[in-house]
Amino acid sequence: MPGRRKLMREESLYGWLFVAPHVLGLLIFTIGAIVASGYLSLTKWDLFGAPQWVGLDNYRRLADDEIFWKSLWNTLYYTGFRVPFSLLFSLIVALLMNLKIRGILWWRVIYFAPAVSSSVAIALVWRWIYSKDFGILNSMLSWIGVAPLNWLGSEELAMPAVIVMSVWWSVGTNMVIYLAALQGVPEQLYEAAELDGAGVWGKFRHVTFPMITPTTFFLLILGTIGSLQIFDIFYVMTQGGPNFATTSLVMYIFQNAFEYFEMGYASAIAWVLFILIMLLSLVQLRFSRWVHYEGERK
Amino acid sequence: MRSPSTQFSADRPGVGQSKPGYGMMRSYSIRHKLLAIVAIAALLFTGGCGSEEESTGDGRTLIKLMGWGDTTTIAKYEILEKAFEEENPDIDLKVDILPQDTYNRKLPVMIASGTAPDILESVPERASSFPSFATKNAFIDLEPLVERDDIDLDKWFPSVIQSCRYEGTLYVLPKKVSTPACVHYNMDLFDAAGLPYPTRDWTWEEALELARKLTADPDGDGRIDQFGLASAITIGYDGPMMKGWEWTRNNGSESNIDDPLFYETMQWMADLINVERVAPSLEETESSGLPSYLFFTTGKVAMQPGGRWQTAIYKREIGDNFRWDTVWLPIPEKDGPRRYQMNSEAWGIYQNSPNIEAAWKVLKWISGAKGSTVLSQIGGAVPAVKSVAQSSDFLDNNPPSREGNQMWLETLEFAIRPPLEPKWARIEKMMTQTFLLGWSGERPFKELALELKPRIDRILQGGRN
Numbered sequence A: 001m002p003g004r005r006k007l008m009r010e011e012s013l014y015g016w017l018f019v020a021p022h023v024l025g026l027l028i029f030t031i032g033a034i035v036a037s038g039y040l041s042l043t044k045w046d047l048f049g050a051p052q053w054v055g056l057d058n059y060r061r062l063a064d065d066e067i068f069w070k071s072l073w074n075t076l077y078y079t080g081f082r083v084p085f086s087l088l089f090s091l092i093v094a095l096l097m098n099l100k101i102r103g104i105l106w107w108r109v110i111y112f113a114p115a116v117s118s119s120v121a122i123a124l125v126w127r128w129i130y131s132k133d134f135g136i137l138n139s140m141l142s143w144i145g146v147a148p149l150n151w152l153g154s155e156e157l158a159m160p161a162v163i164v165m166s167v168w169w170s171v172g173t174n175m176v177i178y179l180a181a182l183q184g185v186p187e188q189l190y191e192a193a194e195l196d197g198a199g200v201w202g203k204f205r206h207v208t209f210p211m212i213t214p215t216t217f218f219l220l221i222l223g224t225i226g227s228l229q230i231f232d233i234f235y236v237m238t239q240g241g242p243n244f245a246t247t248s249l250v251m252y253i254f255q256n257a258f259e260y261f262e263m264g265y266a267s268a269i270a271w272v273l274f275i276l277i278m279l280l281s282l283v284q285l286r287f288s289r290w291v292h293y294e295g296e297r298k
Numbered sequence B: 001m002r003s004p005s006t007q008f009s010a011d012r013p014g015v016g017q018s019k020p021g022y023g024m025m026r027s028y029s030i031r032h033k034l035l036a037i038v039a040i041a042a043l044l045f046t047g048g049c050g051s052e053e054e055s056t057g058d059g060r061t062l063i064k065l066m067g068w069g070d071t072t073t074i075a076k077y078e079i080l081e082k083a084f085e086e087e088n089p090d091i092d093l094k095v096d097i098l099p100q101d102t103y104n105r106k107l108p109v110m111i112a113s114g115t116a117p118d119i120l121e122s123v124p125e126r127a128s129s130f131p132s133f134a135t136k137n138a139f140i141d142l143e144p145l146v147e148r149d150d151i152d153l154d155k156w157f158p159s160v161i162q163s164c165r166y167e168g169t170l171y172v173l174p175k176k177v178s179t180p181a182c183v184h185y186n187m188d189l190f191d192a193a194g195l196p197y198p199t200r201d202w203t204w205e206e207a208l209e210l211a212r213k214l215t216a217d218p219d220g221d222g223r224i225d226q227f228g229l230a231s232a233i234t235i236g237y238d239g240p241m242m243k244g245w246e247w248t249r250n251n252g253s254e255s256n257i258d259d260p261l262f263y264e265t266m267q268w269m270a271d272l273i274n275v276e277r278v279a280p281s282l283e284e285t286e287s288s289g290l291p292s293y294l295f296f297t298t299g300k301v302a303m304q305p306g307g308r309w310q311t312a313i314y315k316r317e318i319g320d321n322f323r324w325d326t327v328w329l330p331i332p333e334k335d336g337p338r339r340y341q342m343n344s345e346a347w348g349i350y351q352n353s354p355n356i357e358a359a360w361k362v363l364k365w366i367s368g369a370k371g372s373t374v375l376s377q378i379g380g381a382v383p384a385v386k387s388v389a390q391s392s393d394f395l396d397n398n399p400p401s402r403e404g405n406q407m408w409l410e411t412l413e414f415a416i417r418p419p420l421e422p423k424w425a426r427i428e429k430m431m432t433q434t435f436l437l438g439w440s441g442e443r444p445f446k447e448l449a450l451e452l453k454p455r456i457d458r459i460l461q462g463g464r465n
Helices: A002-040 A057-064 A066-097 A104-116 A119-129 A136-143 A158-183 A187-195 A200-211 A213-228 A232-237 A249-258 A263-286 B030-046 B071-087 B100-112 B130-135 B143-148 B158-163 B187-193 B204-214 B238-242 B260-274 B282-288 B308-318 B356-367 B369-377 B392-396 B402-414 B424-439 B445-460
Strands: B061-068 B091-098 B119-122 B172-177 B180-186 B227-229 B301-307 B324-328 B344-349
Touching: A002 A263, A002 B030, A057 A263, A066 A104, A066 A158, A066 A213, A066 A249, A104 A158, A119 A136, A119 A158, A119 A232, A158 A213, A158 A232, A187 A200, A200 A213, A213 A263, A232 A249, A249 A263, B061 B071, B061 B100, B061 B356, B071 B091, B071 B356, B071 B369, B091 B100, B091 B356, B119 B130, B119 B356, B158 B172, B158 B344, B158 B402, B172 B356, B172 B369, B180 B187, B180 B308, B180 B402, B187 B204, B204 B227, B204 B260, B204 B301, B238 B260, B260 B424, B260 B445, B301 B308, B308 B324, B324 B402, B344 B356, B356 B369, B369 B392, B392 B402, B424 B445
Parallel strands: B061 B091, B061 B119, B227 B301
Antiparallel strands: B119 B344, B172 B344, B180 B301, B180 B324
């Protein structure tokens, strides 16, 4: 019927018109920038003059670049520990926050507070906590007889120290998301489990955990993507040191682009990171059969 | 790190979604359509507004100068601006001051986009930026203008003018010199400890001896409150340089950090902090909440190595609290050679400036005797123009004393510029990162230097890093 078709077309036109500014912005500033950086990765450009075409030279150079491999390793090391621990602790905290006790609201506020604080402010405070001669951590360790450790100044301890801080910080946001998921688990399932004789652990294992797997999956993917791109906390806490022990890939990109003025090389590293994140996300999606979606028939 | 909750709602994926029906009431009047179009147009056009610098409407030529500094610098430049515009009413000089980091990052971007100001500040000794700016045509060659207008290059100190050249071409004219070549010392603390004041020919060993005696814990709380030295004698890698160490050998293709002269000197300097404990560590500096050069003003250190840029601040901050003076930096060995690192600031004219003639007029004035006089009156560094630096105005009217100021002029004879290596930024970061472990006492400098050498060599030899 012609009237109905025209109606649909007109409505979709308006729809497009309304999202046009956002879509244009996306195309020009996001997709356009990505394509531009892809082109730049095949050139040599220091902002003076025009980019010079060098083909795959930048990528070949990456293969030999010690610091690139170190920063790649650092990023994977960071992600590998930070994501699982963050999920684990946020889940534990969320389970606790789900208890129906008085004043639980205040506890939730306390745990969520770091999430709304500035990452720079948090990093500065933690820098003090980790300070070798003046930090609280070494102070407390000295009560049990441990000599002061140079947390942020030692090649081995710097990364674990930052990971701990990062996990602590992430608990806030993730906890809230888990909380929402936990509260969405239907009561009947718990009743049914009790009838079948499940205890606390049984209920968790057979009801709670499977029901929140979509959330876990969501946080896993986003957590991985976010961790692979980490920059600000390293920049503030250790400036990438000591001896490049906490230089992440994004930090290395930043250094190449804005401290050494090698835009082409930086773009190449950025594309390697992009492909890495894509691959990891695809792998996670592919192996996601452990995620239980409600309403599916197995 | 972006919070993941911003983009997504908490919907569980996979729940069947029903398609929206077409049962809505449709009432798109003309008004609605018009409103929609206006709203979208407004959104699109807001993106187009920016501020364009127009030339001043009153017929004067607008010349923009960009430099770095802080609020005190802005004040200084205002005085300079006013003095210049009084004599040259046909030019409107507009000065923009940015913090150093921002300046370093913003300038190449401005040059790349063709919006750089007419006059640019630069540090001719900074290997990470000066060679690039010079060779990539950011600055114009000033020699033809100098010849045309009969400017006598001798009016500036020869070592400073030499620094303004890169591969023979003159790219910038000097603003001022800030050679790190002195030690400020607190006379009252010396008196209290019954020690003689340092003299021109004092050596590093003698400085260490004095520092040991001046380091104390006056309030007995187990923490050293008074240090002999504010830092390790000199800044950065000047130490080995003062002993005659060269950065590279084999025509710049090999790094020299495997030379014992380098790592032994650096180790000695780091030991001042970690072993001798006559200078505060980086952490102690941070914990005090003061920038390290202000330790001196609060009497926390007896000797503060540095340069004339601190002198003006000290004059202001110390006032009459205690007596102080400056003396030459100690030399490494008795009767040994004297070398200091040249550190100056200069201005150049941007290649694509629309008003090169007017910019040149400004540059001649601010870099010449008149500008130099104004700058030296507001203090902070040594004027680069000989006549101004040797005038009684500079020598007698500035702290700490005539001898102290006279010393500055003499240090210019010994100041040399380190080699300018275009890949310096990368090398410097490697060195800073690695040597941090040495400064904190975690690992010995010898180990670090030998580990680092092949990596630096690879960069020097071109291409790979």
